[in-house]
Amino acid sequence: MIADYTKLANEIILDQRSKDLRLLVLEALEGGGRGHLGPALSLIEIIRVLYDSVLSHDPRNPLLAQRDRFILSKGHGCLGLYAVLADHGYISTSELKGYCDFESKLGGHPERATLPGIEFSTGSLGHGLSVGIGMAMACRLKGEHWRTFVLIGDGELNEGSNWEGAMHASQHQLGALTVIIDFNQMQASGEINSILNLDPIGAKWKSFGFDVVTVNGHDIVQLEKELNTSRNSYSKPKAIIAYTVKGKGIISAENSTIWHHKAKITREEIAPLRLEVSQ
Amino acid sequence: MRQKALLTVYELAKQDPRIVFIGSDLGAGTLQDMKEELPQQFFMEGISEQHVVGFAAGLAQEGFIPYINTIGTFLTRRSFEQVTIDIALHNLPVRLLASGGGTVYAPLGPTHTAIEDFSLMLSVPNMKVFAPADAHEMENLLRSLVNDSNPHYIRFGKGGENIVTDEFLEFGMKPKVFGENNSKVIIFTTGIMLQHCLIVREILSKKAITVTVIHCLYLNDLSLRSFIPMMALSNLVLCVEEHVPRGGLFTQLIHECVEFQIPTSNLHQVSLKRFFSHNYGSQADHLDFNGLTAPKIASHLESLLESNIR
Numbered sequence: 233m234i235a236d237y238t239k240l241a242n243e244i245i246l247d248q249r250s251k252d253l254r255l256l257v258l259e260a261l262e263g264g265g266r267g268h269l270g271p272a273l274s275l276i277e278i279i280r281v282l283y284d285s286v287l288s289h290d291p292r293n294p295l296l297a298q299r300d301r302f303i304l305s306k307g308h309g310c311l312g313l314y315a316v317l318a319d320h321g322y323i324s325t326s327e328l329k330g331y332c333d334f335e336s337k338l339g340g341h342p343e344r345a346t347l348p349g350i351e352f353s354t355g356s357l358g359h360g361l362s363v364g365i366g367m368a369m370a371c372r373l374k375g376e377h378w379r380t381f382v383l384i385g386d387g388e389l390n391e392g393s394n395w396e397g398a399m400h401a402s403q404h405q406l407g408a409l410t411v412i413i414d415f416n417q418m419q420a421s422g423e424i425n426s427i428l429n430l431d432p433i434g435a436k437w438k439s440f441g442f443d444v445v446t447v448n449g450h451d452i453v454q455l456e457k458e459l460n461t462s463r464n465s466y467s468k469p470k471a472i473i474a475y476t477v478k479g480k481g482i483i484s485a486e487n488s489t490i491w492h493h494k495a496k497i498t499r500e501e502i503a504p505l506r507l508e509v510s511q
Numbered sequence: 512m513r514q515k516a517l518l519t520v521y522e523l524a525k526q527d528p529r530i531v532f533i534g535s536d537l538g539a540g541t542l543q544d545m546k547e548e549l550p551q552q553f554f555m556e557g558i559s560e561q562h563v564v565g566f567a568a569g570l571a572q573e574g575f576i577p578y579i580n581t582i583g584t585f586l587t588r589r590s591f592e593q594v595t596i597d598i599a600l601h602n603l604p605v606r607l608l609a610s611g612g613g614t615v616y617a618p619l620g621p622t623h624t625a626i627e628d629f630s631l632m633l634s635v636p637n638m639k640v641f642a643p644a645d646a647h648e649m650e651n652l653l654r655s656l657v658n659d660s661n662p663h664y665i666r667f668g669k670g671g672e673n674i675v676t677d678e679f680l681e682f683g684m685k686p687k688v689f690g691e692n693n694s695k696v697i698i699f700t701t702g703i704m705l706q707h708c709l710i711v712r713e714i715l716s717k718k719a720i721t722v723t724v725i726h727c728l729y730l731n732d733l734s735l736r737s738f739i740p741m742m743a744l745s746n747l748v749l750c751v752e753e754h755v756p757r758g759g760l761f762t763q764l765i766h767e768c769v770e771f772q773i774p775t776s777n778l779h780q781v782s783l784k785r786f787f788s789h790n791y792g793s794q795a796d797h798l799d800f801n802g803l804t805a806p807k808i809a810s811h812l813e814s815l816l817e818s819n820i821r
Contacts (some may be wrong), residue, residue, distance in 0.1 A: 247645055254597020279684070344601065345600075345601075352569075352572065352597075352601070353596065353600055353601065356592055357598055358561075359565055359592075359593065359596060359597055361565075362561070362562045362563075362564075362565025362568075362569065362593070362597075363565045363566070363567050363568050363569040363572070364569060365562075365565075365566050365569060366567060366568060366570040366571075366572070366573070367569040367570075367572060368564040368569075368572050369566070369569070369570060370569065370572075370573030370574065370575055373531075373551055373570075373575070374573070374574075374713065392561075393562060393565070393593075394562040395563050396557070396559035396561055396562035397565070397566075399557060399559075400556060400557065400559070400562055400566065403557075421770055489758075
């Protein structure tokens with residue numbers, strides 16, 4: 233029987249660590265008074281698992297030569313990444329409050345030049361995969377053994393450049409490359425299938441030459457298992473379809489287009505969101 | 512010029528494992544020897560310029576120096592955002608080797624003619640824009656700037672151009688001067704138009720009109736300050752470029768004139784027209800149509816000088 237991952241993603245109960253990370257996201261959102269909340273909350277468990285137990289990385293040495301590379305191609309999900317980076321000590325949690333300030337390291341999209349730990353600046357969609365393919369190829373050419381992970385939004389897959397990249401990743405048999413799709417099934421204007429139907433998403437990636445697995449993108453155990461599989465350098469690249477919920481963990485933001493991106497957010501709006509996280 | 516450039520990349524790659532060549536379906540036989548000898552440094556990717564530029568950025572971020580070659584319009588128009596964000600924002604040493612500069616691909620129509628490439632590339636922060644005049648200058652450029660940390664856009668001519676820069680043995684970013692310091696006319700030009708402008712110089716010398724040609728290989732910085740005395744002595748300054756009127760060499764010239772407070776009343780331009788051409792034919796036909804052949808430039812200069820006298 234095929235699991236109903238949409239249902240599983242909706243029903244899973246978040247642990248305290250996931251709640252704490254969401255409170256960090258709200259710190260930044262309150263400080264900036266704006267931001268992409270929903271997109272950050274759908275991918276936060278994926279990034280948490282990557283930094284907690286998958287990636288080889290060192291917050292004291294963000295450019296560690298043999299680190300695994302992680303590109304957040306879906307740059308607008310950066311509040312989730314900032315929360316995890318702060319939690320790991322790349323920045324202090326107090327810096328989150330400065331989100332989007334003129335001199336902040338934390339912009340509305342992540343930048344390599346300003347924030348140590350950001351592998352590549354993203355924001356305009358459909359760029360991360362090809363850059364990640366270049367990095368994975370560089371790793372092969374240098375005879376090194378780190379891995380490359382690229383996290384892509386489902387709405388982002390509207391961009392054709394992703395599919396150019398997918399074909400080439402497969403052509404080069406870049407087994408050390410893992411693509412994770414944050415499949416929250418929503419984009420800025422509504423449900424993805426009402427805008428541009430991605431079904432059958434797994435079969436699409438399979439037909440492009442990827443090993444494809446499907447997970448509940450909020451399930452820590454499943455994510456760890458699928459992100460940590462050892463990969464042969466010359467083999468099919470891997471695509472993980474992570475079913476998630478946009479706005480997961482804050483009821484009023486869940487599956488909401490209003491909280492896709494919001495500006496002029498007041499403290500009064502943030503307070504009830506904090507309560508919802510704690511519930 | 513293209514052949515020399517690609518062979519130079521191959522030669523450089525033999526000595527430097529950081530150098531990789533990337534093409535997007537450039538046709539059978541392209542750098543076949545490199546493909547066989549250095550397969551790890553040779554990538555013939557699909558028809559996918561957006562991907563190819565991003566791929567090059569990823570390689571460059573990890574220490575490689577990718578040289579991408581395809582038709583200039585595809586590098587500038589098709590993948591403009593990848594060039595801007597993936598390469599230029601990260602200031603990565605990717606080399607964009609643009610085949611078919613200007614109207615080289617005239618018979619293929621307006622989708623293939625690179626008439627606004629300078630404008631697009633000069634507008635991108637960190638990007639260095641070059642237009643060599645011949646194969647000698649191209650080779651010198653490629654060999655000399657391997658370790659330059661900026662991204663480069665390099666416009667190719669058609670190939671088979673006469674070698675006109677061989678008196679300049681050493682590579683230099685500053686414009687090359689052909690002529691004296693006290694000529695009546697100064698022509699600023701770039702790329703293969705240097706060839707035509709040197710013929711203009713010969714034509715007019717027979718009519719006792721002295722011309723100095725200044726060839727700007729590197730379009731970002733014309734070092735105009737050093738030409739202030741020469742310009743002050745001249746009657747007329749003409750900018751000649753195979754590019755739409757705005758955003759290219761003439762625009763750079765105007766900016767530096769303003770910066771150095773150089774009068775612009777005697778500054779004129781001959782360029783491609785400001786519209787898309789729907790004619791085909793050859794590059795020579797298009798240069799002729801736009802008044803960019805040596806006889807037409809010479810004649811234009813004579814009439815400008817006459818009207819100046821009046």
